[in-house]
Amino acid sequence: xxxxVGYPIVSNFILSIQDVTVTTLNxxxxxxVGLRNFQTLLADGVLQRSIGNTFVFTVCCIVFQFAIGFALxxxxxxxFPLAKPVRGLLMIPWMIPMTVTALMFKFMFSSNVGIxxxxxxxxxxxxxxxxxxxxxRSAMFSLIVANIWIGIPFNMILLSTGLTTIPNDVxxxxxxxxxxxxxxxxxxxxxxxxxxxxxxxxxxxIYTFKVFDLVxxxxxxxxxxxxxxxxxxxxxLSFVLFKYSQGxxxxxxxxxxxxxxxxxxxxxxxxxxxxx
Amino acid sequence: MTNRAVRLRxxxxxxxxxxxxxxxxxxxYWMVVTSLKKEIEIFKIPPTLLPHVLNTDSYFAQLQHGDFxxxxxxxxxxxISTSAMLMALVLAIPASYGIARFTFKGKxxxxxxxxxxxxxPVSVLLTPMFxxxxxxxxxxxxxxxxxxxxxxxxxxxxxxQIGYFASIPKELExxxxxxxxxxxxxFLRIFLPIASPGVIVCAVFSFLYGWGDLAYGMTFIQDQxxxxxxxxxxxxxxxxxxxxxxxxxxxxxxxxxxIFIFVFMQKYIISGLTSGAVKG
Numbered sequence: 001x002x003x004x005v006g007y008p009i010v011s012n013f014i015l016s017i018q019d020v021t022v023t024t025l026n027x028x029x030x031x032x033v034g035l036r037n038f039q040t041l042l043a044d045g046v047l048q049r050s051i052g053n054t055f056v057f058t059v060c061c062i063v064f065q066f067a068i069g070f071a072l073x074x075x076x077x078x079x080f081p082l083a084k085p086v087r088g089l090l091m092i093p094w095m096i097p098m099t100v101t102a103l104m105f106k107f108m109f110s111s112n113v114g115i116x117x118x119x120x121x122x123x124x125x126x127x128x129x130x131x132x133x134x135x136x137r138s139a140m141f142s143l144i145v146a147n148i149w150i151g152i153p154f155n156m157i158l159l160s161t162g163l164t165t166i167p168n169d170v171x172x173x174x175x176x177x178x179x180x181x182x183x184x185x186x187x188x189x190x191x192x193x194x195x196x197x198x199x200x201x202x203x204x205x206i207y208t209f210k211v212f213d214l215v216x217x218x219x220x221x222x223x224x225x226x227x228x229x230x231x232x233x234x235x236x237l238s239f240v241l242f243k244y245s246q247g248x249x250x251x252x253x254x255x256x257x258x259x260x261x262x263x264x265x266x267x268x269x270x271x272x273x274x275x276x
Numbered sequence: 277m278t279n280r281a282v283r284l285r286x287x288x289x290x291x292x293x294x295x296x297x298x299x300x301x302x303x304x305y306w307m308v309v310t311s312l313k314k315e316i317e318i319f320k321i322p323p324t325l326l327p328h329v330l331n332t333d334s335y336f337a338q339l340q341h342g343d344f345x346x347x348x349x350x351x352x353x354x355x356i357s358t359s360a361m362l363m364a365l366v367l368a369i370p371a372s373y374g375i376a377r378f379t380f381k382g383k384x385x386x387x388x389x390x391x392x393x394x395x396x397p398v399s400v401l402l403t404p405m406f407x408x409x410x411x412x413x414x415x416x417x418x419x420x421x422x423x424x425x426x427x428x429x430x431x432x433x434x435x436x437q438i439g440y441f442a443s444i445p446k447e448l449e450x451x452x453x454x455x456x457x458x459x460x461x462x463f464l465r466i467f468l469p470i471a472s473p474g475v476i477v478c479a480v481f482s483f484l485y486g487w488g489d490l491a492y493g494m495t496f497i498q499d500q501x502x503x504x505x506x507x508x509x510x511x512x513x514x515x516x517x518x519x520x521x522x523x524x525x526x527x528x529x530x531x532x533x534x535i536f537i538f539v540f541m542q543k544y545i546i547s548g549l550t551s552g553a554v555k556g
Contacts, residue, residue: 075292080286081286082290086297089301090300090301093303095545096488097488099490099509103526104304104524107310115323118321118323157550210397210399212398213506235491239402251402255400262391
């Protein structure tokens with residue numbers, strides 16, 4: 001474990017301050033270049049764009065996943081005959097390999113055979129087919145939609161489980177005291193769910209921030225590097241352009257951001273839970 | 277509420293839930309239908325919701341030309357994810373038993389280590405692992421992908437199992453020791469059976485991680501004949517980019533095991549998801 005995970009973290013860091021390309025991969029004395037890899041990347045500009053993309057992608061996904069997942073959790077907690085089986089079935093999107101999901105959405109968003117264009121055209125919303133995946137902004141939009149689809153079950157199941165732990169008598173007491181449904185939601189459900197909500201949001205952030213397969217298969221960072229996330233950009237640098245050190249440098253930025261979030265999570269959320 | 281009002285409420289809520297189900301599941305349905313259409317029908321406007329002519333060629337054509345044999349990739353994926361699953365279980369069960377039952381120096385650090393590992397992005401591990409595997413000549417073997425997948429399975433499994441083992445009262449072990457069990461046989465006969473739901477959760481998740489992996493399998497294994505099915509799909513997309521009937525058939529085959537696991541293991545998946553995130 002230490003060998004397979006600890007070593008890569010350290011060596012990735014070392015790699016990021018060296019200059020390793022395909023020709024120097026096997027050489028013994030690898031040139032140490034300090035922060036020059038970062039400088040090269042910054043001068044190129046794709047790195048900044050990838051960082052921006054990663055944040056936009058993550059925030060958009062989380063907001064919608066959480067909202068839709070929460071709405072569904074509330075809906076399925078109302079207790080009716082079909083609630084349990086249907087809620088169970090809705091988990092399938094989360095379990096499917098991301099490669100398949102990416103393929104599916106690539107097909108649906110494709111400009112000539114995609115069902116999405118055909119649907120919008122039939123409704124008269126758009127006149128001619130939209131090139132969803134060939135234009136930077138709509139490509140990003142398509143990626144976000146696909147990832148929201150994957151993330152909804154995760155949010156829904158966790159929030160649902162959280163909801164069942166809220167005792168009914170608290171709500172009944174509030175209703176007796178004259179609380180409206182909205183008040184009871186805002187002042188009882190949400191505060192009592194707070195620990196679950198925190199976990200869902202932070203874990204959601206961590207999972208979404210490191211998404212790789214989806215973007216790699218759907219757009220592969222294109223058109224013209226406009227939809228790269230840190231994960232796909234790092235992959236491209238290392239395994240397409242064989243600039244291992246620059247790839248490692250990019251991966252390190254991703255790692256540091258995630259590490260900060262993880263520490264925050266462990267310190268404030270996980271430990272609280274332990275203490276209870 | 278009167279009886280009728282209750283029934284009406286169930287009917288309305290049921291109908292809404294079915295509507296939600298249809299909307300959410302549409303992409304999957306669309307993929308399955310597409311895999312059964314002829315290539316010409318896929319291009320039809322307006323699109324057909326059911327195939328006019330049932331066409332299973334997309335599945336059987338794969339059996340003939342060996343270049344992108346999806347059944348072979350299926351087998352590769354199966355070998356990789358099953359081995360990764362077994363390896364994760366064999367290593368994680370004793371580890372979590374140890375962490376849960378004994379107190380030792382640095383125990384907290386151990387747990388933290390596993391938690392952080394679980395959050396690591398693939399991209400950070402990919403390049404260094406690539407270089408390690410290259411140096412030890414594991415590149416282009418399925419073992420490299422198995423090892424890499426295990427690094428996702430182990431932390432998850434350990435964290436889940438600690439919870440299960442810790443919840444078993446110590447008295448039970450003491451009682452079994454008095455009755456003449458050794459520590460090891462107590463572990464085998466008492467702990468393992470009680471913690472078996474946890475073992476199943478770990479098995480299911482480790483398998484799913486392995487099955488869904490694209491990055492490791494694609495990067496470490498160059499030889500198409502040994503690559504997992506996810507890498508197969510990706511390759512196929514590059515080669516026959518718009519042959520959607522074949523591509524969707526490929527995708528349908530990929531999700532068959534997932535559906536099986538879902539049908540038989542649903543309970544364990546929910547428990548894994550919630551305990552992994554909330555309880556830790």
